[in-house]
Amino acid sequence: MKFDLPETFFPNLADYTRFLLTLKETASTAPDGSWFAHLKKDGNKFVYTLEWNDGRFVCEHVRPFMATEANLELFNAGCKEMSQALQIYLETNDLEQVPKGPAFGILSCESPETLATVDAPSDQQEPPRNYFPVVSDAQLVRSYDGGPYKLELLTRVECRGIIQCDHMLVVFRKSENKLSYVVAAEANNLRTPDNNSGSHFLGCYPGSGHVNLGCSDDWGDLSRFEKEACRIVGDELGILITVAA
Known part of the structure; x- marks a missing residue:
């Protein structure tokens, strides 16, 4: 079954710049309410979450990035990857089949970088790795x-x-x-x-x-x-x- 999931988040640089400079969080929702995409600032990182209306979701930590067209393209491509990950999760209902690699590439934080769900036990999460420039x-x-x-x-x-x-x-x-x-x-x-x-x-x-x-x-x-x-x-x-x- 094909689920109608978002392939982008910020439509333009102006929207991202507004979030970066003035907002704590921002979100978008499907017209029919089937999915909810949310981006919030959490300390020195962003948290992107994509949730289906039954409560299943995927999320990833993203490194704050400069407002350039190239960076925005990378971020939106990551949002598309997150949609593909959620698609697999919804089709299989099996977290083990969801790709574990960072969806946002170089924009993904080094710690943590794994996908998460509400029912994922904490003892299965990867330990954080040292993070230095x-x-x-x-x-x-x-x-x-x-x-x-x-x-x-x-x-x-x-x-x-x-x-x-x-x-x-x-x-x-x-x-x-x-x-x-x-x-x-x-x-x-x-x-x-x-x-x-x-x-x-x-x-x-x-x-x-x-x-x-x-x-x-x-x-x-x-x-x-x-x-x-x-x-x-x-x-x-x-x-x-x-x-x-």
């Missing part, structure tokens, strides 16, 4: 010692993905040489000439999720970013940070 290139400014941690201040950073960072303070645990914490100056790509919100967001990545500490021109300045990033890491990890010899 993926750096493809950067210039090392200086290194620091933090007791059990080593720290590196980076600038001219190039990241894979939508969020672009100009500076970073990255923290590794010495015993494992494993990334443990990142503070980043994230470019404010939504800024307009008449918007004085600031050039960069100050973002923290403690390993799971992302914390936005506000937007300011200060975080675009390397020396100011360095001072604040070292303070944050020192407080969060309870360490004394000194410049490495």
Whole structure:
């Protein structure tokens, strides 16, 4: 049986921009009430849910994305993939047959990224994976010692993905040489000439999720970013940070 499910969510960039800047959530419904599509902001991510009128639904976490035609096309393509996933669920009534891969591609959050339903037991959910920006290139400014941690201040950073960072303070645990914490100056790509919100967001990545500490021109300045990033890491990890010899 073919179910009449949506193949898009935002019809244009204006609608997405309105949601991004002014709304907490937005939704659309089938003319006959058979399905309900819902997008809401949840901390540092979006949650997209597509629900059939009998209560069965699929959902996925989506990374906030810049308002560009290319990104909107990716998002709407993901919404179509979600409809195909719900179609399989409705036809089979078997969650195991629903594809588990991220529907939104690079817009999908790394944690969590699985489909969910109301009756899915929590012990079957995948454990969250560490989430840090993926750096493809950067210039090392200086290194620091933090007791059990080593720290590196980076600038001219190039990241894979939508969020672009100009500076970073990255923290590794010495015993494992494993990334443990990142503070980043994230470019404010939504800024307009008449918007004085600031050039960069100050973002923290403690390993799971992302914390936005506000937007300011200060975080675009390397020396100011360095001072604040070292303070944050020192407080969060309870360490004394000194410049490495």
